[in-house]
Amino acid sequence: MEQAKKETISTLDTGSSRTLADRVCHQLKDDIITGRLSQGSKIVEEDLAREHGVSRGPLREAIRRLEAMHLVQRIPHAGARVVTLSEKMMSDVYSVREALEGMSTRLAAEFIKPKEVDELWLLLEQHEKNIDETEGTVYFQREGDVDFHIRIAQASQNQLLVKSLSSELYQLIRMCRYRTAKAPSRPTKALGEHRQIVDAISRRDGELAEILMRRHISGAWQIARELLLKDYHD
Incomplete structure (x- = not known):
């Protein structure tokens, strides 16, 4: 007892x-x-x-x-x-992101269900409201299912991609993304790019969807790099 x-x-x-x-x-x-x-x-x-x-x-x-x-x-x-986000570390993170998320977007265009496409559009409507609430100054997504990039990975139906993007790299990616979320004009531009990606996915155009996602992440890296260089000079 x-x-x-x-x-x-x-x-x-x-x-x-x-x-x-x-x-x-x-x-x-x-x-x-x-x-x-x-x-x-x-x-x-x-x-x-x-x-x-x-x-x-x-x-x-x-x-x-x-x-x-x-x-x-x-x-x-x-x-x-x-952790300190050096230029080398951030460059590595964005390079991996561009490759993995480009692939997941192409696969999503092939395997996504109509219901999931509708949910992506609804998610972006909510993101637009969140951006409006901050008067267009911030676009930083909460983690999990309300994260646009994670929803794309889940729609790819490739569990190795999902694990890599939602577990092993996820918080470091979020840390990098937070740096660009407040950049002038970035929130509205990023939302527009997300809509273009969903449009390509909904039309089952995997090649275009991958190109748009890669371009989106590459653009985010250029902003992050500029902010990093600015920090060094200040």
Whole structure:
């Protein structure tokens, strides 16, 4: 009886720790992506544990998850730090994005269901409302099914592509995208490009859809690169 009670308590403690780790990981992830935790800044466990009201255990689990997302790096003799988006790293991310998302868009044009096309149009209508609410200044999508790019990947019906774009690279991609989301005229232009992509997909024109997606991501990289160079000069 006593042993069963201990096992129950242990299970509850583990579940509680996981819940705390989930919460802290989610908050730290958003803080890194949006820049509230600055790039290259040192992860000070004591300060973060106090700020988020948790013990070191859940915090360390959250940090491990952020490392797996490539948002935190462990540097020898320097500890854990928020990732720094260097020009080389961002160039690599956008190159991979262009290749993988171009492919997923071409496959989506082949395999997408009529219902999914309708859902993409409805999603872009919602995105337009969100842009209008910020007076055209921001187009930053929440993660998951409300993310246009993830919905395209899902429509490709290629699970390796979905995993690569929605898991292994996703948060780093979002961090890069956040930098371009507020660029002047980018929100309206990006929305227009998304509509052209959906139009090509709806007409089952995979070749055009892939070209449009590649062009869209290449344009985003040019803006990101200009912003990065501006940061270096300021």
